[in-house]
């Protein structure tokens with residue numbers, strides 16, 4: 001006799017699966033597998049937070065044939081909820097639905113139960129949720145003269161009965177409001193319970209009459225140039241608004257070291273900078289709250305990331321020690337503090353979590369980038385570069401991880417470049433140069449067509465051509481190099497002035513005219529090329545140090561994958577980053593942009609406390625490399641001043657892009673290697689090969 005097996009249930013996106021007897025509630029099956037399904041009402045069918053969808057079809061890989069009718073028929077609770085609040089087609093309440101056959105179940109990520117609209121999808125990657133703050137609805141026994149248990153004690157009894165939470169710590173501000181809240185809610189209340197670590201006592205941080213069905217958190221990336229904030233629902237995980245602002249500390253110093261100097265030179269400098277950053281964050285909070293109609297007191301949790309100096313200044317710690325060896329951090333571990341201690345006007349008991357810093361120069365932002373890209377979860381060797389004023393670099397795989405930072409300066413962000421500007425409408429972001437005529441064409445932000453298209457002039461009339469942003473600078477210099485206008489050593493070749501009116505003298509050097517308009521010319525000057533060379537050499541030398549250390553430990557120094565992160569990194573065409581030698585050789589297909597990875601990592605830590613534990617553990621085993629102290633840095637820096645590099649081969653890159661100074665294997669061609677005895681990029685025509 002064949003024994004019928006229990007149905008097999010697979011939950012996506014986690015991929016967790018298991019067999020459960022028919023009649024098991026879907027939410028119970030999820031919990032048994034460690035799949036987090038939100039629930040505020042404890043299965044009463046009133047909060048709608050536990051929604052699921054059935055993925056129908058034959059999933060051969062999993063040996064599952066999944067169908068919607070493998071769930072129990074529509075229940076009375078679902079009928080009631082759908083009638084009152086509305087339920088999208090295909091959605092079910094997992095607290096009110098049982099398993100009746102094999103199933104593949106999706107946990108939808110767009111679960112906006114309340115009216116808040118998802119405006120800017122910052123990052124749509126799916127990850128499991130398990131926030132540190134939960135809303136738990138309870139129905140409390142009414143007071144009884146013969147059983148004189150206090151109102152709060154009866155709330156505790158209900159929390160224990162329905163949610164298994166015993167005797168939470170109570171924030172004292174709640175006590176005066178307990179009785180009124182309970183009566184306003186007709187003995188039904190929602191408790192906001194905070195518990196970051198499993199081994200710590202839960203804390204009752206808020207009490208609301210009736211069902212409270214929404215709570216929010218913010219994830220903030222405090223960059224030295226820009227502060228970015230995301231507002232997310234702690235219940236659905238959806239990011240409902242994002243905002244950014246220039247870091248107001250810029251007025252105290254453009255780069256990190258000048259801000260440390262400001263603190264050292266001015267007695268009130270540290271408090272001024274702390275105040276400036278906290279106020280800027282508060283303004284962003286108010287901006288997103290107004291935009292989404294969210295009450296700031298409903299923001300209950302926050303996660304912050306930033307480089308060590310930003311981290312210290314935000315916390316009100318003097319960063320002077322970080323300005324000199326041995327770059328001692330006041331605190332490197334993760335921190336959990338009341339948000340009110342950081343002068344943030346949110347929920348009065350809101351919590352703030354700061355990811356751990358990796359080292360004196362490698363901050364919580366690198367920790368967040370690591371968390372988001374997960375090199376430690378992979379067998380492939382991955383290089384993650386967060387390109388900013390200070391580049392954060394993480395290299396490694398499941399076995400080993402190294403991290404460093406490199407002071408690249410603001411050139412990649414358009415500063416220090418004669419026609420440079422931030423990425424904004426009108427900025428040149430893409431450039432191509434014809435190697436025969438040396439004529440350029442380009443694209444500007446805000447206009448879809450290229451500059452040589454008939455419709456461009458009309459389309460660009462409104463925004464204008466205003467300057468060049470970071471990705472445009474990389475492309476134009478890379479294209480100048482590929483067209484032979486710039487030599488391997490970064491010199492604009494003045495002899496080409498005879499061939500093209502685009503090459504013009506500029507003092508004792510030459511410039512390339514990219515665009516001329518009445519009253520203004522956008523050119524690439526020799527000093528611009530030099531600024532990019534210095535920035536990219538600093539970045540590459542840092543990467544190379546990590547590769548050396550990785551290789552020295554017996555690991556292969558082949559990079560399998562490169563992730564370019566950060567506001568600037570996200571817009572660089574990976575091929576051009578390689579042509580100029582910002583990053584080492586890699587299969588171009590496996591080199592890509594990953595957006596604001598630090599912000600994404602902060603969001604992960606906001607919405608799932610197990611990611612906090614993960615990064616805390618990973619940071620302990622990351623090997624830190626202090627680039628400033630490594631003797632080889634200078635040597636790597638000098639080699640990296642050349643395009644793409646004086647020494648290192650680019651075998652993968654030359655498969656998709658011929659380089660003027662490389663053979664078919666991507667190795668540097670030296671003068672003596674050239675059979676004709678000519679400089680490699682000056683063939684008979686005076687033009688390099690393409």
Ligand code: FES
Nearest residue numbers: 039045047048095
């Ligand atoms: Fe609240 Fe299902 S848990 S509706």
